[in-house]
Amino acid sequence: MRTDAQKNYEHLLAVAREVVTEQGAQASLRDVARKAGVGLGTLYRHFPTREALLEALLRSSFDALTERAAELEASSSPEEALVSWTQRCIACAHEYRGAISLMVSAIDDPRSALHGSCVAMKSAGARLLARAQAEGVARADLVSADLFALISALAWLNDQPSFAPRAEHLFDVVASAILSRRASTDGGKRRSPAPR
Amino acid sequence: MRTDAQKNYEHLLAVAREVVTEQGAQASLRDVARKAGVGLGTLYRHFPTREALLEALLRSSFDALTERAAELEASSSPEEALVSWTQRCIACAHEYRGAISLMVSAIDDPRSALHGSCVAMKSAGARLLARAQAEGVARADLVSADLFALISALAWLNDQPSFAPRAEHLFDVVASAILSRRASTDGGKRRSPAPR
DNA sequence: ACCTGAACACCGTTCAAGT
DNA sequence: ACCTGAACACCGTTCAAGT
Secondary structure (H helix, E strand, O other): OOHHHHHHHHHHHHHHHHHHHHHOOOOOHHHHHHHOOOOHHHHHHHOOOHHHHHHHHHHHHHHHHHHHHHHHHHHOOHHHHHHHHHHHHHHHHOOOOOHHHHHHHHOOOOOOOOHHHHHHHHHHHHHHHHHHHHOOOOOOOOOHHHHHHHHHHHHHHHHOOOOHHHHHHHHHHHHHHHOOOOOOOOOOHHHOOOOO | OOHHHHHHHHHHHHHHHHHHHHHOOOOOHHHHHHHHOOOHHHHHHHOOOHHHHHHHHHHHHHHHHHHHHHHHHHHOOHHHHHHHHHHHHHHHHOOOOOHHHHHHHHOOOOOOOOHHHHHHHHHHHHHHHHHHHHOOOOOOOOOHHHHHHHHHHHHHHHHOOOOHHHHHHHHHHHHHHHOOOOOOOOOOHHHOOOOO
């Protein structure tokens, strides 16, 4: 990469970090280029999609997340590891408002620039979940996609200003569901109660 | 209202129902007006905001929801009533993809056209929740805002194509958390596990 | 090899002008 | 009393032209 290109890349990333922090993942890319004092085409060549830009912004956090999963697996109890890592995931996804929606779309789209990060996150979670299930401290009927979904849902709740004040509490509620030993109190009957 | 205005209003609503069903709550309003064969200004006078249009689309569903809450309170056990109504709420919010985000913003914004519907939904849920808590079949540390948040989160999950296949299962998981008798297995200690 | 910005096809929103 | 659609200020995306 030419040195002027390198400089543009880094400056764009720094400006994007500011703008996306302020306005969320749906921030105007035009605005980013403008504030970076760079042509719109320059931004598009360095980051061909919004997802590519977000991936660049989140990459280090995601790498740390995968690393952290391995550490926790070695150092903590299955329950502690799963809960603590889940919490970190949510904080990570919540780093930029609105990012979680793009991530959720990316999990099923291999062409998305965010696909790799999402799959890595799901896989790391799968290991911690399986370990907790083997010890009987997590619901047995959860698959890794469920964990990813619940983490996403909590991250989404955190993004909503009206729910943010109760975010920690809502985390505890969902965490307690993940950690239940049993699948449910009364099997599947609850879904269609007798009308009278 | 003049009869031609009345006709426009109804036709707009019918076209909007189609378009929003197809494209979600973020559908182009221009597109709605175009497909209705009506000037853009006509749409804006009948529905001054996107929220107003959505409110008109969802009004009957919301009314039915409030009614249903009262019925369930009279006819079902506290647990059955809460779970069954929660399920209906989610189905209702899921009626139009992306609608839940607008509803969540509306809960704290009295000027939104969706505010009333959201508050009504939250209040109806509060009654059913309190009834279940009084009987000791729902977590005691939940407030009505928490129930609204969990319903919203599940509706959001349903909106994501990648999560839709597990939607019922995810409902069961969260429902089991709401219905837990205890607040959690080990109090608040779980949130900061010893690092080693 | 990289950068620029005009061009294109869209938005939401407003409001003067028409009927 | 209601309707229309041009006008304005924005988008995302592409790509010919420049350095």
